[in-house]
Amino acid sequence: MDVRFAVNVxxxxxxxxxxxRAVEGSLGHLGIEGVSGVRIGRRAELTVxxxxxxxARAVVERLAGELLxxxxxEVYAIEPLGATSSATxxxxxxxxx
Amino acid sequence: MDVRFAVNVxxxxxxxxxxxRAVEGSLGHLGIEGVSGVRIGRRAELTVxxxxxxxARAVVERLAGELLxxxxxEVYAIEPLGATSSATxxxxxxxxx
Numbered sequence: 001m002d003v004r005f006a007v008n009v010x011x012x013x014x015x016x017x018x019x020x021r022a023v024e025g026s027l028g029h030l031g032i033e034g035v036s037g038v039r040i041g042r043r044a045e046l047t048v049x050x051x052x053x054x055x056a057r058a059v060v061e062r063l064a065g066e067l068l069x070x071x072x073x074e075v076y077a078i079e080p081l082g083a084t085s086s087a088t089x090x091x092x093x094x095x096x097x
Numbered sequence: 098m099d100v101r102f103a104v105n106v107x108x109x110x111x112x113x114x115x116x117x118r119a120v121e122g123s124l125g126h127l128g129i130e131g132v133s134g135v136r137i138g139r140r141a142e143l144t145v146x147x148x149x150x151x152x153a154r155a156v157v158e159r160l161a162g163e164l165l166x167x168x169x170x171e172v173y174a175i176e177p178l179g180a181t182s183s184a185t186x187x188x189x190x191x192x193x194x
Contacts, residue, residue: 043140
């Protein structure tokens, strides 16, 4: 079975996040107020072909810990996106154009 | 009220994703099989202080389209994380260590 997952990787609390600081520094130029606590991380989406959902999740866990994140400075969260065919699930339509 | 959001940014379908290709190319070295369709994007988390949820969402929409994504080559999806105090919501515990 094909299962699609997202892996959300974020800087650990207390770890410097220069991209987040850069975004916060740009808010004034855009005239946007009231935004705080910006943290910038990565999001990977991938499809795993495995005998069952538990096996698929084990593959994603390994991938997330060994390849997609640096456990010293980052945390990850695995988000099941369901059994799909292919294609990107994130952002379908919402931010188009 | 403080509302926390995540903004997931992914490369549009059909747009080259060199990071995703790099991850797929590394799978063999790790002995991981059955993984395909890897797409690598960004995930921003931020807190918005606004009078109500609709106003908060409007701020995030603007930020996502003007600062966090490049609408020519990327799509974004906004994910409400609920009314929070502060701190990172993603990865709480799951990928720790």
